[in-house]
Amino acid sequence: MNTEKRLVYMDHAATTATRQDVAEAMVPYMTGTFGNPSSLYDLAKVSREAVEKAREQVAVAIGAEPKQIYFTSGGTESDNWAVKGIAFARKAKGNHIITTVIEHHAISHTCEWLEKQGFSVTCLPVDRFGMVDPADVENAITDETILITVMMANNEVGTIEPIAEIGAIARKHSVLFHTDAVQAVGHIPVDVGAQNIDLLSLSGHKFHGPKGTGALYIGPGVRLDPLMHGGAQERGRRAGTENVPGIVGMGLALSLAVADMAENAKRVTTLRDRLTEGMLAIPNTYLNGHPDKRLPNNVNVVFEFIEGESILLLLNRWGIAASTGSACSSKSLEPSHVLIACGLPHDVVHGSLRLTLGEETTAEDVDYVIGAVKDVVQHLRDMSPLTPPELRSQS
Amino acid sequence: MNTEKRLVYMDHAATTATRQDVAEAMVPYMTGTFGNPSSLYDLAKVSREAVEKAREQVAVAIGAEPKQIYFTSGGTESDNWAVKGIAFARKAKGNHIITTVIEHHAISHTCEWLEKQGFSVTCLPVDRFGMVDPADVENAITDETILITVMMANNEVGTIEPIAEIGAIARKHSVLFHTDAVQAVGHIPVDVGAQNIDLLSLSGHKFHGPKGTGALYIGPGVRLDPLMHGGAQERGRRAGTENVPGIVGMGLALSLAVADMAENAKRVTTLRDRLTEGMLAIPNTYLNGHPDKRLPNNVNVVFEFIEGESILLLLNRWGIAASTGSACSSKSLEPSHVLIACGLPHDVVHGSLRLTLGEETTAEDVDYVIGAVKDVVQHLRDMSPLTPPELRSQS
Amino acid sequence: MYNEKVMDHFEHPRNQGVIEDANGTGEVGNAQCGDIMKIYLKVEDDVITDVKFQTFGCGAAVASSSMATEMIKGKTLKEAWDLSNKAVAEALEGLPPQKLHCSVLAEESIHAAINDYRTQHGLEAWEEKKGSHAEHQH
Amino acid sequence: MYNEKVMDHFEHPRNQGVIEDANGTGEVGNAQCGDIMKIYLKVEDDVITDVKFQTFGCGAAVASSSMATEMIKGKTLKEAWDLSNKAVAEALEGLPPQKLHCSVLAEESIHAAINDYRTQHGLEAWEEKKGSHAEHQH
C-alpha cells in the first residue's frame, strides 16, 4: 500500500449518491410544499403538479405516456407488484410464469413464493455470458402461461438481454411481458414501445435519484391486482400517501441522466474497458458476463485461488468500495446464483469481484484501482493453499 | 371574507410537514453518506449505523426492542404486510380474520382482497362514537381465527379504541393481534407490551417525519410471509435497498415527537376543545366521534343542509386546509364509511368537516377558523334548498 | 381540481335564490347522493324572463346551476329544453370526469321546471330523450 | 462487520506461510464452500515449537487461522487439541454469527494436523468430541 490513499466508489450498481441538485430540489417538498396531493386545497395542488411533472419525466425517459407510470417505493416493490399483481389477476387464465436463472432476488424469490401459492414457474438457463436465448422463451410458452419476466440488464455481470426479441415473442403468443430494468434505465436506451414491453420496473437510486423511490410502467390494457391496497392514490392502483419529495427527485434525476446518457455511456465505456484490461492482465483472471453486450459501467472478473470477501476488505483499506458474488459476503451464505448460472465452477465462484463505475469516475481512479487490485490479489494468493508456486511472490 | 387572510393548515391527519431539522438531518445521507447499508465497506457502515440508530428511536417510542422494528415505505405497506403476511403464513391454521367497519382502506381493501383469495372476514360494528366493543371481538373469535386487526385511533373521527382490552382478549384466545397505529404513534402514548400488541403499523409523515417511510413492529415469535420478496435486507423479512435518509428522518422525527408529546398533547387538546366549541355554536351542527376518548388534535363535525366539498373549497379561499368525508370530494364517490358506520344518516354524512390541529396551531388560528367556518356555512345554507327559513340570513 | 371558470361560478353564483311568484319549479337529486338542485322559472309568453336556483352540493353542482341558469335566461322554453348537460360543461370549460353528473343534474332540473310550467298550464309534458342521462349514475 | 481485533489479524496475519520441514500438517474445508485452511506444525518433545498456516477464505477465516496458530504456539499437543473454536472466537473478541464456522475450521485444521503428526509417529489418532462441530454446516 505504497500509493497515496484515495476514496474510489466502484459500487454504482448497488446504489448511487443522490445528486446535489436533486437533493436540493426535494427539500422544499418536505418542509414548505408538503401537502397531500390527494387533497383539494391549494397546498395540495402544488404537490400534485410536481408529481405529475415527475411522471412525465419518467415517461419520456422510457418512451411511455405519463398515465402509464405508477410510482412505487423502489425496484423491489415494482418487481413484486408486477409479478404477483399479474399472477393473482390472471390466475383464472393460467398458472404458468416464465423467468430466468439470473433474475434479481426481487423476482426470483417472488416467483418461489408464488410457487408455494400453486403457480408453476419455468426458470430458463443462460449461456456462459449470462445471455438468455429467445428461442428458449418461445419453447417454454404453454397454454397456461400468463407472464414472462426477463431482466433487461443483469446487476452482477452486466449482460444486456435481448429484450425486444423476447417481447416480440411474448406479443406473438399474447403473453404479458415484464422486464426488470432497474440496472438499465438511465444507463442504456429504453423504449417500451420498440422493445414490446408490457410492464417495466425501475428504481430511483440507481441513477442518482433518491433511495426508496421507484416506478412500474403498466402498458395499455394490462390489468393487475394491487400489491398495496388502500387509498385511491395513483388512480386507484397503488395506495399510500405519495412520497412527493422522492417522486420529484426521481423524476428530475432520471431526466438529467437521460439527457447525459449517450455522452456519459461513451466515456464510462472507455474507462470500463481500461479497467477490464487492467484486471485481465492479472494472471488466472477471467471476465464474467458478455464481452460487449454489457452495461457501460460494469466490470466483473473472477480471480482463481482467492476469495471475494477478503478482496473487498482489503480494497476497503485502500478506500475502494466494491462488491463480490462470494457466499462469504452474502447474508444467505449462498454464492452468486448468477455466476453459477453462467457455468462458473463452484470452487472459482467465490473469487469474483464486481466493479461498477459512475459518472464521476476518472481515469486516475481506474488506474488506482488496477494497482490496488493487483496488490490485494497477490497478497491473498500468497496466503492461499491453492495458489500454484509460479503465481506466488518471490520472497 | 372581511378578515385578513392567513394560511391555516388544519389537515395534520392527512400529512404533516417534515420538520426543518429532520429534513436537514436527512440530506447528508442522500449526497455524502449514501452507501448501501448491506455492503461491507466503510461508507456502508455509516449508513448501517444510522439505520440502527433510527431503529432504536422507533423502538423506544412504542416500548419495543430494536430488533422488532422493520422499516417499510409507509403506513399502507405496513398494513398490507401485516394482514397479508399473517394470512398467507397461517392459512393452514385457519382462514378467518376479524376487523372493524372503521378501518382505513389500507386494512379494509386488503381484507376484501383476501376474501377473494378465500379468506373469511368478520367486520365488527362500532357504536355511535366510533368505538369498538371488546366483547364483540371476543364473540367473533372462532377456531379458524388467525388475526384480529383493529386500529388504535381512527383517522376521520379521532376515536381511540380500547386496544389493551382487545389485545388481552386476542392473547387469551391465542390469536394474533395487529393494530394500525398510524394516527396514534407520536400523538398518544403507545406501548406494545402493555397493550398486548403483536403487530403495529406506523407511518413517518404523520408525525413530521418524511413521506414514504413507515415501520411494522413484529412481536416475538410472530411469523409472517414477506410482502416484499427479494434481497436479505431487514433480516430477510423486508427486501429492497433501505431508504436510509427516510429512515434516519423518521427515527429522528419520532424521537422528537415523543419527547414533546405530553406537553404538546395538552396544548393541542385545549385548542381542539376551543375549536369544537366554536363549531358547535353553529346551529344544527353535531360532533362526530367520541367526546373525550379522541385524538388530541381531531375535530370532526357535521353541518346539516350543506355539502362538504363546497365547505372545503370556500375554506381554501380563506387559506384554510381541511378535509371532509363527503362523497363528492372522494375519488371513489363514496361517502365516508366511518361516518356511516357511526350511524350518521346518509343525507347528513355529506356535510362533514374534519379539522386536525398541529404543533404550530395557535389560538389565533383557531379563532380565525371558527370565523371562517361560520361565514362559509351560512353562505352555503343560504344557497341550499334544504335549509329551513329560520337558519337563512336576514337579507 | 376545478378550472377558474368553474371556481368563479361556484364562488360568485349567478341567479342564486328564490322566485317567490315562480310559475314553474323543478327539483332533482337527493341528499343521500350529496346533491339537490332546485330551479325557479318565471315564464312570460313562452320566454324565460327570470330564473333562480338553490343548490345543495359540491362545487361542480353549484357552478353547473349557475351556468345553466345564465344560459337559459331570456330563452324560449324550447330553447331551454334543448340545453344539454354537455353544453353546460363546455360553457364551464370542462368538469372533472367524476363531476359530469352535476351538469346532468342541471339539465334535469331545468326539464323538471319546464314540465312543471307546462302541466300547470294545461300543456303536455315533454318527454326526455332516451338514454340522455346515462352519465348520471349514483 | 468485523471488530478491530479481527481486522488486525486479517490484515496482519501472524504465522502465515509454510513450514518446509513440518512434521504434522492438516487441511480442512473445500473451495466450493469458500474456505480452506491448512496448518503446518513443527513438533518437538510433544511441544509445538512452530506453526504456520495457509488460508483460502474470508476475513473471519484468515483471522481465525492467525489467532488459532498464535494460541497453540509453544503449547503441548494435548493443550493444542483442547483449544476450542469458542476460545478462538472469544480471543478475537467475537465473530458475526454467520462466521462462527470459520473458527470451527481453525479447530478442525489443528486437530487434523495433530493427528497427522500422531499417526506419522505411530500414535493413535485422537477422537473428535461428538457434536462439537455442530456449528460448521455448509
Ligand SMILES: Cc1ncc(COP(=O)(O)O)c(C=O)c1O
Ligand atoms: C436488477 C435489480 N432488480 C431489482 C433491484 C431492487 O431494487 P431496490 O433495491 O431499489 O428495491 C435491484 C437493486 O438492488 C436490481 O439490481
Ligand SMILES: Cc1ncc(COP(=O)(O)O)c(C=O)c1O
Ligand atoms: C389510520 C391510517 N392507516 C393507514 C394510513 C396509510 O398511511 P400512508 O398513507 O402513509 O401509507 C393512514 C394515512 O393515510 C391512516 O390514517
